[in-house]
Amino acid sequence: MKLLIVDDGHYIVEYLKHLLDWGKFGIDRIQTTTNSVEAKRILEQSPVDILITDIRMPEISGIHLLEHVKALNLATKVIFLSGYSEFEYAQQAVRLGAFDYLLKPVDKEDVEKAIKKVTCEIGKSQQEGAPSLDKIDGFRYLLSLLSAHGPLNLECNFDETSFAHIPLRYFRISPATEGMKTRIRDFLEGWHTFVWTTPSLLAGVVPESTADRLRAALPSIGLSELFQFRDIHKVQHTFYQFFYEEEVTSDDFHVMQEGMEFSKLESREWECARNKMVKRYPQLTGRKYRILYLLKAAHYLYLSIEKNRTNEVLDWLFNQLHDPDEAYKFILCTISRLAREDELTYQDTVHSVQTYINDHLDEALSLEDLGRIVHLHPAYLSKLYKQQTGENLSSYIMLKRLERASGLLTASHLHVGDISRMVGYKKPQYFIKLFKEHYGVTPQQYRKRKAKIGGMQPLRK
Template sequence: MRLLIVDDGHYIVEYLKHLLDWKSLGVEYITTTTNSINAKQILNNNDFDILITDIRMPEVSGIDLLQHIEEQGLKTKVIILSGYSQFEYAQQAVRLGAVDYLLKPVDKDDMEKAMKKVTLFIHTKKKSTPVAWDKLDGLGFLMTVISEHCPPRDEYNPVHSALVDESFCFFQLPETEERDEMIFLDYSLEYKRFIWRTGSKLIGLIPASGADNLSSIFPTLIVSENFEFSQRNVVRHLFYQFFYKEKVCPSDLEIMRTLPSIEPGECDLARKQIQKNFSQLTSRKHKIIYLLELTSALYTMDTKLQQADVVDWLFNQLSEPGSALPIIMISLSQLFNGNKSSNQMIVQTIHDYIACHISDDLSLEELGKIVHLHPVYLSKLYKQETGQNLSSHIAMKRLQKAAQLLIDSNLHVVDISQLVGYKKTQYFIKLFKDQYGTTPYQYRRIKCEAVKN
């Protein structure tokens, strides 16, 4: 279990922290704070089982924390500390849901009795709320753990309680067959909702107790370090490290303050804000964090969003955030338009992708994957919406980029040809001359002379 101690007196906090043999009572993790204002955020982020708090503190009281726990649907059980003059106030706290209250100065025996009362209450509650494993949205549950801003959901409270004593590890298994998946499901039992197939590989998380046996069966199995869901920050850290090879610390998550709120009817505004925020992020790590939080928000909002798509985003697409953004933006458009695909949004997504990947393979097959459309259908849709062939648009953009590089840089024509996606320089020169009426060499000389004059 996880315990949070909140009191504005540093001495009291330290006294309580060393008052009992907490591990003997089942408490494995203790956090303390003398800042009652931060206590709400700490409660939200760390999934505490028990809170011991002073009833009177500056700015945020123990009553305020009780009300916050109720409003947020947290499972945390509360023991209130109070002075003799606050006796009626403490009784009010019990009426609001506190399991017990203790008078200051706190006696060791009284605290031990209160803790036994709370732990009994927690274990009894755990047994009385069975988990419907077959109906569990394992992906949704995982989102609430790894996402910084995913709102708490009451439906997952029994799951947290049921998993409190279980260790897990993330895994990846490439090139699997249907039989392999059946073996994994047999080993995972009720936790099979945490296993997903994406393409030819299996991915997700499994109980740590079965990892060794599965590794002996599947030599190519890759697993992460063990973790417990009660340690939310550890789970998040391992997730980013295992699937994206990025080390994420709490300070990295501060960029999420820029995440725009997404409100129905505000699709264009949200899209522009998301693209603006994304363009301001310079590191791959921060772009991945941003898109993961956005993915979490979309999955929470849209019950019709296909789980297979979100699994693909998380475990395949987000590792290349620049390519993942257009895919997510299409889903955002669909979300605000009754799940009807917006042709204009698809065209805009293709344009944005081309602008960012001008040197890449921009075949119809590759572009079709970006917007989840068959290449033939994408070609017809683009011609219908723009009156232009998609291949003509790509060629125009490549030659425009080449013309810009001829003026703004001293790069050789051979290098510019490669940068705009043409491997054969002579073919590039022919296309450039057809477009601008002159060769790249002549174009550069003419433009440079014009600038001098």
């Protein structure tokens, strides 16, 4: 939390600044001034949680600062300092909306009680009134709204009603300096999930309650017209108009029929998805429809790729989609690259499975067990393995077990039943049957012939 201390007496300001261990109350930023005009600017420029101010000062009084807080609709809690002769004046200020007042000379115990009381109140109001956005993927949420044209399934783990009715605006700042990024974060505490950065642009969503202060602090900021998340059509219309200067209606989304390429993107069937996009995109007439199409593709790509690729999709959305034909080329290149990366990943997965199998041939080795090793669904692992190797996973397991068994038969005098268990077969009869089908002889016959001729190959089928 941030505390601002204002008094025209330098001694009072310094005394209060060092009076308490502010950190134990959750106050980690303290700013002071002896100039009430400067205090007014500070309130306009960045959020202040608690204001401790003298009730009577030259130029601008504490009462005027309180009125300024109310006019800007700030959440700042105001505590007045007043002399005994100003007691009635202080009581009146409390009725006007001040949180509390302290009589001069200020007592440490009184200040501690007031701060404990005000920080508890701030914590309570934040829990009850502010939307809980910490665990929300704000970018995914926005993409879901922007690309939807039917019933919306956001799959977000939060209570949407907590902020669905808040008046909002889109914003953009270009170029975005590090200083601007810091200022935005200070203003939008609690809304960070809806602020996004690209190399050339800072963009996102801000509550209307912060709009005036943002304009005052960042004159280069661009703000859209008002919208609310509960009105999906307004969310879409405002976004496309503000960022792309395109007028989009709900009918436009119905024209854009759902294509198979999007489901292929979701299932990471990259080559198939790319081929369908190459066929579909040139058929779209007009910049607006091409933007709508590519934004939907970006949404499905975002759902499919790792979170460390978020910046790529942000760049498409806020920078490249102004020229959809160029963005289309970038997206196709990305899909091709993802296909190559997945191919390498698939090879790594197959190698990991095979290594595990070779090290655990004496165990059951079910599909479920192997799926857990590489974090894949058993059915998907089975399909993936067949696609990558051309053989069934069960065939590979059987082959490796029989190869291990043949080596043990040749290099040891172990009983066939013991070898059967050592390669994962609990029933020797079943092991003997599989061995004979593969090598054309029983294990005992294999051992004898191997000893005589020094080697033999399995039968070709």
